Amino acid sequence: MSFWQNIPSYFSSEYYTFWVVSIGAGIICFGAGIVGTFSYLRKRALLGDVISHAVLPGVAISFMLTGVKNPLYFLIGATTSGILSIWLVDYIHSKSKLKPDTIMALTLSVFFGIGIVLLTKIQHSGNAAQSGLDSFLFGKAASMTLQDVITFSVIALINTLCIAVFLRAFSMISFDEEYAKSLGFNIKIIKSFLALLTVITVAIGIQSVGIVLMAALLITPASGARFLTNSIKKMLIYAGIFALLSGFTGVIISSSGTAMPTGPWIVVVLSSFTIFAIFFGKEKGVIARMRIRRSNNLKINNENTLKKLYKLSEERKESIHVDQLSDIQSSAQLKTTLKRLEKKQILSQVKGTIILNEKGKIAAREVIRKHRLWEIYLSKYFQLDKDHLHDDAEGIEHVITPEIEKHLITLLDRPEKDPHQSEIPY
């Protein structure tokens, strides 16, 4: 039977748990992904790690006080100790010379250590109800219930609504706190509110993916989304979609085999999305940047060759032999550069002799003009010595746009000669 013929049976009751878990995972990942975008933008990526470790003592204490495993009590305990940990990190940071990373590492390990102490105390106390508290450490996505899915949906909805309503405030404190303050935003309240959303999301999400991987749900979607866009709205959308799909796909993969843990699979799928974006992001991706660098290098090679050709022809005659260019590039590089220029119908080569045609001369003049204009500009406005001008102009001539050139010409009164008394070709 093929996959498509199977589809109706996927909606039958035996797949009920599968649907509950996959939809639930997708929703909680979505909620964490969008709220985590702000942790990312505020360069607080590792705070998610701190919070997820710090909720443990809260959970343990709420169990010790009530003696029952009630999700609501857990949530209250977890949120309280999560908030306390964030507050402590900020407080110690403001009151001592310690750096945030030290404080975060210390806070997360001490909170977690206290959590472990309490947890072992509970275990040794022989309370039968305690079994299963461990699921807080490593998550138990597979045993998600419809009730959990509803809780997840509520928190995801709250996150979405709050972000939609306070988008401007959240963005302001993410990019420039001082500026936000000067505009009259109450930074403390906005920050605390954002922290509260993050902590609640962590406290709820932790039960399905576990402590260590919760940090990934907050930070990984945003990291990938950042490589796709510069707009904060689009970033939120991308992060949300990444997270939603990863939660869903992670569950599908983990349910396809035995002994496949759900949380880790979600994180692996999520990370794959992010790594894909890091490589293939349209402008910021590693490959896109490599391509830009390559095309810039080609442009520089082209222009340097043209410049040399023009200078040689300025000195003597129309045709130049390849050997005369050997000092600007290696011979292999020169060969490909010349071929490229020939293809652009800028020059023609006959048996090692190069003839620059009209189009080529215009292009070459442009480069020389930019170079010499920049030299004048430097000597006039920066009073640089003549022998310092060339190297600087050598680099900048390739990036001066026609607009800047126009501006330079008017600024310098359309000069005739550069500081080295060479003519400027217009």
Next chain:
Amino acid sequence: MNDFYIILTACLVAINCAIMGSFLVMRKMVMIGDAISHAVLPGIFFAYIISGSTSSLPILIGAASSGILATIIIEWFTQKARLQSDASIGVSYTLLFAIGIILISKFGANADIDQQCVLYGELEYVSLWLEPIIGDFYLPRQTLILGVVCIIIVLAVTWGYKGLFITTFDPNFSISTGIAIGFWHYFLMSGVSLTTVVSFESVGAILVIAFLSGPPAIAYLLTGNFKKMLVLACAFGILCSIVGYYLAKLLDVSVAGAISAVIGAIFTIVFVITSSQKSKIDVISD
């Protein structure tokens, strides 16, 4: 004797971590220690699969190399992909940890590695595997390994002190004088990786992080001299281990957890005292 073994083991971990941690604290890189301690999981798995044994050496090599791999990935993300540094750490170690758990739960059912042990170690059972030293004197295997690593760390740091010191406190000067920053970075990272790996097997990832950050932070609050800071950090590490152990025994709770809690308590005391003195000198002199 059991008490002695556990305390000795904890103290050795404390010393190793205090030395490495002091450099990490000054370099603002403590969270990398956190990342390494989680990222060793896949390395442990592959070492187990390749060597077919759970004996210490192959596992140690596997774990240490996967720790170093993690730092290389983090470097790559920050330098080449231009991902902001905190996100690089977060993304890479969670991915490695996730891969590790998947591999272990899928193929490593009979391997001697479980997640719980990774997080909070088995300090209580350290004396299960004793090795004879001289005559009737026995030492637990873990303690022995930690002792060797401790000697390696102390020797390496003494040998490379100048390089580590300059690249930590004056990276710009190092660049201008041509000191190989990259070399010292990976030199330190190898040390951190080794320390983390040998330590976490006995005390768990969480106590490793507590030891890496806590005692150096306490020492840093108390002194402005880096050499004094190293000594103080070791001393506080040892103090916390001893107090933590007896606290754990008294309350009948996890030793690793109790030591972390004591580190937190001592830090709080020192923090309250020093912050009321209002001396925020941030000069570190040799």
